[in-house]
Amino acid sequence: MYRIAPADPAHPQAMAMQAALSATLAAMTGDSGQASFDAGDVRGDGAVFLLACDGYGAAQGCGALRPLQPGVAELKRMYAAPGSQGLGAQVLAALEQHAQRLGYRAVWLSTRRINTRAVQFYLRHGYREIPPYGHYVGRSASICLGKELTC
Template identity: 55%
Template sequence: MMSGIARMVRVEPCDPRDPDAICVMERLSGALVTLTGDGGTSSFDPAEVLLPRAQFVVARDAQGAVIGCGAYRPLEGDVAEIKRMYAEQRCGGVILAHLEAAALADGYRAASLSTRRVNVRAVSFYARHGYSEIAPYGRYADRPQSICLGKCLSP
């Protein structure tokens, strides 16, 4: 059964250079700066989600206003990396479900991501959606302030 918010939210692919995408990512960066002191822009290159087997999405409310975003990109082999997740109006689960389904359709079998440990809201959100702590990877390997999470994707 679909929740009320899920019926009212439309998640759709979007070019990350589109003005709507830029605006929502600026709101995300502002929220992250307030919470962590870092807007997270250094770990996201919009060109990386314009590649095959990658996607950037925006979430729109019933009136068409952008209320969230998210992306995935190739990490390694059959693992996608979730990036730039942001949700207003409690639509994060809808965005994440869309990204996971699209990544699965693109041939990925797992998803990984990193967030700051201090962002306990994000860490608990991902835990509620089946993500658990994994070994730090890539640029996060020597960053104790980061936590890496992963999940096997299934149809």
């Protein structure tokens, strides 16, 4: 059983999860993804950073939402530690619930096409490919995905 709760992205355990994600992405894609994340974007109104901890209080995953445009939140820094069966789905569900409570109608994200595990994970959870947005326009290595939230 995991406890998933809001946390500051600068909390030491949150930083450890982000570092683990960055190392994983860098090994897989050659890019840590850190340049696309600003901790300030997931603090304040319309945003949340979630930290998932196991029964012993050890961080095992994280994820964040930031406002993107009216009615749309962007998913950022989603990570579940290896061996944390089902945690990714739990963090994603918690983020989607937060998005609904914050009044968003949809959640969008971008990941690298080469990250097939992540792409398949999101497709299994109801996300579909959408046109590139923001700085992902014209970047063929990226795939943008989105999901409409139901009330």
